[in-house]
Amino acid sequence: MDYLRQVGALVWKDLVVELRTRERVAAMGAFTVLVGILFSFAIDPSVVQPQDIASGLIWMTVIFGGMLGLGRTFHLEEDDGAFQCVLLSPIPRDALFLGKVIANFILLTVVTALVFVVFALFFDLGFGDHPLALAAVVLLGVLGFVAVGTLFSAMSARTTMGETLLPILVFPLLIPVVIYGATATSSLLQGLPVSEVDGNIRMLAAFALVALASGAGLFRFVVEE
């Protein structure tokens, strides 16, 4: 019970601080809206149908926008050294990682919902016949992304070139999320049956699971000195 209480305390703290500063959600939200608008102007509909490439663009927008927020995860913790004090509390390091991942997941899910709204408006996109399957694809993809991003964000926060380094470290690891996420999203937006994306959903779930387990195991080596 203490473990869940500790995770809950961290999630609560991160969300309250974000609600009061709006530092990350505002940056990610503005970025995704602007990118959606720019994409809509950049694509010539006489050459390519926007709906045909929308899924790839959606995932790239989520990932680029998400990096803005994830990169700041531990910068907020530097507020008068408060994170050092968190590390001097008896919270297990995997609980600390899990709390951070859950808070980031909630924030990025909100931003991802905004991305879909923006693309629905500017690309005249529907959500297909299987909104639940689409939600599963998006949530699993975002979870995997956040798990990897949170671990590397903790790592990069301790280096002088952290924010520059973060995308270079994280993007190669996100290739599976982009491949399986974009393919499944594309299929579902085209109205194909869920059985067509079964394998992709499983792969996204496996990726999220491996990223969570590795992150939880490795986090203490990143944050402890």
Added chain:
Amino acid sequence: MNNPVLRASGLTRDFGPLRAVDGVGFSLGEGELLTVFGPNGAGKTTLLRILSGGLQPTEGVVSLRGLEQKSGDPEWYRRVGFLSHQSFIYGHLTLDENLRFFGRLFGLKDLSTRVPDRLEQVGLASRAGSPARTLSRGMRQRLALARSLLHDPEFVLLDEPYTGLDAHAASVLREVLTTLKDGRRTVVLVTHNISQGLELADRVAVQVRGRFVLLQDRAEVEVENFERTYRQRVEEAG
């Protein structure tokens, strides 16, 4: 000295080629307070970080009532409270929220009574609902003290707690620190201020270039000459 409850032996910490703490060892009995003096860069904060469990020593061991410190050991953190010159609090949370947050991390159950009690103890009860970022430096330091004592630790580490405080804030803080000498807590205080450091001490150490160049009981210290002794030791070791 009473029966030693805290034992540190051979503590060494290297940062690459730099040896920040060099073979430090001492013991403290229950309720004793050790003041560590030393010039800037002597390794005092690094020593406290090792004692707190926030930094692993390259060599050496620390134990508290037989519990040997290990990296990430929750039991160690439950026993230790750390007050630094940084407040370690979240400016966007209120005072009440800050203490409740840290209380939950420590698994404390009685926060609805404990948090107001601690705020009362440091004279901040009337500001419980204010965001911590609106506090003055002295108030932040008192909140930090309430946070570091929230879980009732038996081993307290104080790193330059008077830094940046005006005379009034320093005297309020000193009153609260005096209450730490209740015979139950073992305390290590790091400071540059000789009079404040000697006031509460049971034992005194001088750290220079990572090493303890002086370690003696407070009763053996000649207070009037201590500043001269301190300078002499620093020059000899430097």
